[in-house]
Amino acid sequence: MNLNRRTLLASGATAATLATLGLPVRAQEGPLKVGFIYVGPVGDGGWTFQHDQARQEAQAQFGDAIETIYQESVPEGADAERAITQMILGGAKLIFTTSFGYMDATVNVAAKFPDVKFEHATGYKTAPNLATYDARFYEGRAVCGTIAGRMTKTNKIGYIGSYPIPENIQGINSAFIHARKVNPDVEMVVIWAYTWFDPAKEADAAKAMIEQGVDVILQHTDSTAPQAAAQAAGNVYTFGQASDMAAFKPTPRISSIIDHWSPYYIQRIQAVLDGTWQSQSFWGGIKDGVVQIGEITEAVPAEVKAEAEALRDKMAAGEYHPFTGPLNKQDGSPWLAEGQTPTDEELHGMNFYVEGLTGEIPS
Known part of the structure; x- marks a missing residue:
């Protein structure tokens, strides 16, 4: 395939411009890139640790079909919006934001990138490309x-x-x-x-x-x-x-x-890979195996x-x-x-x- 300067600009440097205009960034070839935004460090021994364990299990489940990335200790608010946007500009097509305080940031970024799928933990605001998940x-x-x-x-x-x-x-x-x-x-x-x-x-x-x-x-x-x-x-x-x-x-x-998140992460990643992903509000408990x-x-x-x-x-x-x-x-x-x-x-x-x-x- 002949890659001239215009093609390179359209696929790379102009991504930021597309984001500013609220237009979708071009789909990438290769593995599905899945991003995770964490409120604490992965070594916290609690909430973020458990989400990251689930991320690793999902990566092991899908192998080369996906690439997972994460950013830890992201403050809730404007910093989260920037972090989510950076992941998208880096090629992420599915993003899990894993704290209640990321809700409005996730909603705002989701509106700008309709071709990217978003999953927000413990929130209640949804959109056609934004789902929520929670545990009882x-x-x-x-x-x-x-x-x-x-x-x-x-x-x-x-x-x-x-x-x-x-x-x-x-x-x-x-x-x-x-x-x-x-x-x-x-x-x-x-x-x-x-x-x-x-x-x-x-x-x-x-x-x-x-x-x-x-x-x-x-x-x-x-x-x-x-x-x-x-x-x-x-x-x-x-x-x-x-x-x-x-x-x-x-x-x-x-x-x-x-909190046992890996089955949910695996299911939702599979849905994106299959082209069957839809927005939903999931609230699982002990009977679902989410709470143990x-x-x-x-x-x-x-x-x-x-x-x-x-x-x-x-x-x-x-x-x-x-x-x-x-x-x-x-x-x-x-x-x-x-x-x-x-x-x-x-x-x-x-x-x-x-x-x-x-x-x-x-x-």
Whole structure:
């Protein structure tokens, strides 16, 4: 094929101009290039680590048919928009943006590149070339909350939240409801870290809880710093977040909630390769294998382990919803009647604590 200067310009240097105009960049020959935007470092031991493990599994599954690339520790906001655009100019035709705060950046870039496919984790905005995917973390929190309620000796459990968004609030409420079911005397201390990944802030939050008498800690932040703080304190139990955090077994980490993304990534990459990809909103849970409960260690009594596993299995079979009425909101007003469960739309908009939780949700 004769490649003259005009051809080279059209395929290369003018890509930036095309992007500025909102026009599609030319399709490339060769493997499908798949990009991943990460909010933390791949070595965080939690959320980003787990996404990157899934990326590697997808690369192994497809071999030379795809090429995966990633950028780690991308701040949410304008920086994300730039990072996504750079991946497209580098030839990426499918991009996974793996944090809630990337939502608007992903929407903006997707509008400029209609021929590129986008997948945004935990968001709710879609477009013809933009899909969303999420996990029902609140199901895993129900299991961890059950164990926490049984294991606490001080009747104080803690929850380190990242940001006060529905995803976090669902988990706090679910953990508290199920801890209270097995131990009506349980109180929950919630501390907001206002970060997904900051080991120093996460460690400080854990230490502050422990000083208040908390002896079981759950978290929705990404580092292992709370595990290390609990280990240093002694007699404090924790749960792995997003990945197994197995280095801290058998204590303080006594179980974990694991995000298993690789089947979804493999399925969606295959759809692009097949030409069958369509925008969708996916929200998978325990029954889908997206949310998994890590090994419950020997530090947990056998009867408590059996109770937790039975709850897990009921959710896997579709026989139980963690938010089943009667349940009231924090102010005592009715939320769910006897036997009633919320719609997914209600859960996606959750902005309140359930009855029994103290403190306010920051605005």
